[in-house]
Amino acid sequence: MKVLGAGIFLAEELAGFQAPPAWRKATRNMVTATASIERALAQAGVNVAGDHEIGFVLGSTAGELETSADFIGTWSKSRLARPLLFQNSLHNATTGFASIHFQLTGPSFSMSALEATPEECLGMAKMLIAEKSCKACIVTLVEGHKTLAKLMGELSVSEGACTLVVSSEDACRENGWAPRAEIADLKALNYPRADVHAPLVAIQDSGFFARARDWGAGK
Amino acid sequence: METSGSTPRVWITGVGAVSCLGPNVETLWQNVLADRSGIRDGLGRVREEFLTPSSKNRALAFSVQAAREAMKQAGWTSLGPDDGLIVATTTGQILEWDYEFVDFISGRSTREKFREQFVNQPLGELTASIARELGHVGPTSLLTSACAASTQALALGAMWIRQGKVKRCLIAGAEVLCDLTVEGFRSLQLLSLEPATPFDQNRKGINLSEGAAFVALEATATAPLAEISGFGFSTDGYHMTGPHPEGDGSYRAMNAALKVAGLRPQQVTWAHAHGTGSQQNDLSEGLAMSRLFGGETPWVSSTKWLHGHALAASGALETVLVVQAMKAGRVLRTRGLKTPDPRIPVKHLTEDLNMTIDHVLKNTLGFGGANAAIVISRPGARA
Amino acid sequence: MSTQALNDVITVIRDSVNLHHLEPSRFTAETSLREGGLELDSVDILEVIVAVEHKFGVKVDDAEMGKKYFRTIGTIADLVSQKPN
Numbered sequence: 217m218k219v220l221g222a223g224i225f226l227a228e229e230l231a232g233f234q235a236p237p238a239w240r241k242a243t244r245n246m247v248t249a250t251a252s253i254e255r256a257l258a259q260a261g262v263n264v265a266g267d268h269e270i271g272f273v274l275g276s277t278a279g280e281l282e283t284s285a286d287f288i289g290t291w292s293k294s295r296l297a298r299p300l301l302f303q304n305s306l307h308n309a310t311t312g313f314a315s316i317h318f319q320l321t322g323p324s325f326s327m328s329a330l331e332a333t334p335e336e337c338l339g340m341a342k343m344l345i346a347e348k349s350c351k352a353c354i355v356t357l358v359e360g361h362k363t364l365a366k367l368m369g370e371l372s373v374s375e376g377a378c379t380l381v382v383s384s385e386d387a388c389r390e391n392g393w394a395p396r397a398e399i400a401d402l403k404a405l406n407y408p409r410a411d412v413h414a415p416l417v418a419i420q421d422s423g424f425f426a427r428a429r430d431w432g433a434g435k
Numbered sequence: 436m437e438t439s440g441s442t443p444r445v446w447i448t449g450v451g452a453v454s455c456l457g458p459n460v461e462t463l464w465q466n467v468l469a470d471r472s473g474i475r476d477g478l479g480r481v482r483e484e485f486l487t488p489s490s491k492n493r494a495l496a497f498s499v500q501a502a503r504e505a506m507k508q509a510g511w512t513s514l515g516p517d518d519g520l521i522v523a524t525t526t527g528q529i530l531e532w533d534y535e536f537v538d539f540i541s542g543r544s545t546r547e548k549f550r551e552q553f554v555n556q557p558l559g560e561l562t563a564s565i566a567r568e569l570g571h572v573g574p575t576s577l578l579t580s581a582c583a584a585s586t587q588a589l590a591l592g593a594m595w596i597r598q599g600k601v602k603r604c605l606i607a608g609a610e611v612l613c614d615l616t617v618e619g620f621r622s623l624q625l626l627s628l629e630p631a632t633p634f635d636q637n638r639k640g641i642n643l644s645e646g647a648a649f650v651a652l653e654a655t656a657t658a659p660l661a662e663i664s665g666f667g668f669s670t671d672g673y674h675m676t677g678p679h680p681e682g683d684g685s686y687r688a689m690n691a692a693l694k695v696a697g698l699r700p701q702q703v704t705w706a707h708a709h710g711t712g713s714q715q716n717d718l719s720e721g722l723a724m725s726r727l728f729g730g731e732t733p734w735v736s737s738t739k740w741l742h743g744h745a746l747a748a749s750g751a752l753e754t755v756l757v758v759q760a761m762k763a764g765r766v767l768r769t770r771g772l773k774t775p776d777p778r779i780p781v782k783h784l785t786e787d788l789n790m791t792i793d794h795v796l797k798n799t800l801g802f803g804g805a806n807a808a809i810v811i812s813r814p815g816a817r818a
Numbered sequence: 819m820s821t822q823a824l825n826d827v828i829t830v831i832r833d834s835v836n837l838h839h840l841e842p843s844r845f846t847a848e849t850s851l852r853e854g855g856l857e858l859d860s861v862d863i864l865e866v867i868v869a870v871e872h873k874f875g876v877k878v879d880d881a882e883m884g885k886k887y888f889r890t891i892g893t894i895a896d897l898v899s900q901k902p903n
Contacts, residue, residue: 240836241862268669268687277557281577284615285536292537292616298873299864300835303675303802306525307558307579309761312803315672321684323668324805325587326579330559338575343594349668349691367539368550415554624864624881676861 217342217384217402218357218395220262220352222431223255226301226376227360238317243283243304245360247314248377253314253354255432256379262352262393263390265319269349272315274323275337276352277407279307279328280363283342285364310358322350331407331417333357334424338382338402345384351391352383359419374420443602445593446522446659447811449651450755453499454742455479455644458486459504463742464759467654472741472772474550477628478612479644479743480682491568494528494561497647498609499568505605506569508660509651514571519604521592522562522577523584525747531555561609574601579747582709585648589809590666592652592773602654608748609647616629616746623676631712631744632771634721634779641711644743648729648751650758661758664794664812665698667691669716671804677715678800682723689727689798696810697817698794700728703810704779705766706796707757710737711744711770716800721779724798734788735781740771748805750799758810761792819847819895827895834869835862847872847892855890863888874898 225248235247242250257264264270269347284305290296303309308326315324323344329336334357358377365373380399388395399405405423419425452459456466456472466473473479486496506512514520535552538544562577576591578584585608592604614768620626620643627640652663668691671684678685693700706728708720717737724732738756745752760767768784775783793816798808832838835858849883851863858866867878867888876897878884883902887897 237839288533288615289540291614297618297622299622299861303861306581306802308581308803311702312675315670315804319672320671321670324670327577328558328579329577330557343598346598347594361887
């Protein structure tokens, strides 16, 4: 699988990040995921808006955990069910937000497979390209769980998003794309095996993040 | 059954379901024939007496019961390391931690107890739990694309078989009713207290339901139930919870599914719609279907009056129902439909129709604008 | 409607659907919630309804009432001002 571009956006960057007004309803996951996609696409130089042949796969182990917890907490305390919170609380809300922002109209999937989430997301992209359902695929990994981490005393867990824009050798040739790197082993991009007593994952521990960081920096 | 060229075909050899209409597929089917809705007070709950007593959590209990039914029908006594398992869910094992979370933040529980329960939060834990119960060690995956998830899972399983990753694959959709989804959908004013009336001009909204549906897929089969002959996907890129008003994305997903199946629209016997009973969904979807079929749709129906909207499990549950209907040679009408919405240009049945069903287009539209469609074909209907 | 009611409603709207990036001068009694005004979509308006109900103790009984009172900032302030103290 060929990599056309890579981008990362860590949660620490949010403090200095000026989100556009159109992102007023965005969760932290939505902001980090969308910002990481922007960086990856800028590097890849691929136009995606309205292209039905650009796929999108978003993976997260925790999903919109904070928003769900916020909804559940608010409901339980004050019987206030907030529609905007709910709209943002399902895993695929992050996928929906990014696809609206980039006008993604090809196949899109939301996935969650514990430590194998990176491998499964890239595997999905590979299947879609092999089946010619798309010619290139945006694959994004995102985690956001600061509040829950604090509640559980897991303060060292990192959060943010990383994106790879991937394609096949044939599709690169047909579309005049110049790959920057190659992924030979999808398993190498997984999280280390999760400790059952540490229920949150640190995105910086994943191989996906490490490669996205290096390839994004042109290494 | 033969392969088509060098690409393996994908056969459905077993189905299983636990739903508000019963503990298994046969009971579900009998209730369908008797026009019995499983919706009470607007929700489709799985009654306790439907479940084999166990200490499993609800999502897992549904799943294991439905999985065993599907595997038994398929003749699978166990799962091997080369078999796949693909699950679709929106909330997974949420009931194991949502009340615990509330107790913890209210000071009624300890951090240790909360952490212990919270390990069930990642959706992938449901797949891991199912795999443990079934003794499965092969490849697994999990889709969380809300209402389109299990249709996508069926398609992914088909792709795994077509691309030679596995020869057999168990596809699952599993969902539990919980405060998050029930109060969430209620806050969006999408729920109806009565059984849903899809495509009706007076339709008032959807009924959330729960359960699990499993479908066994294989590359080779001597007596398959049906074939997954096509699949297609698209994204609206339009709104977080409302579909594109003209159903543009849905049209493209259905069109792509027909292309993969190598079928012309006129060859579709029955379009089994997502048809939730919401004003927006049914209109958008109906317009998409009318466009796909050049204004002359085949029979179009939704069965959600019977079993509700099982969110991520809906595609799989409705595929199970389509397989039963195909076996019986009976196209199901839209129960609950009294006055068809004149703005929705699709062809409705007033009674179930006994006929040979060659190809069914099963359609789903998901929150976030993810659309997925599959084509289910009768064995022998395709060369 | 009173100026206090109007200002309270403006605060609830700004907070509930995160319109803090808009200049205060954009919020007047005549400002429409939808096109040509605050450009809120249907889910935003549901969020505002829920926030107003919660903050001011009013109840929006049905869609008709929602359509009637959630047109402009001023019509919401009218609803809120009707509630007996």
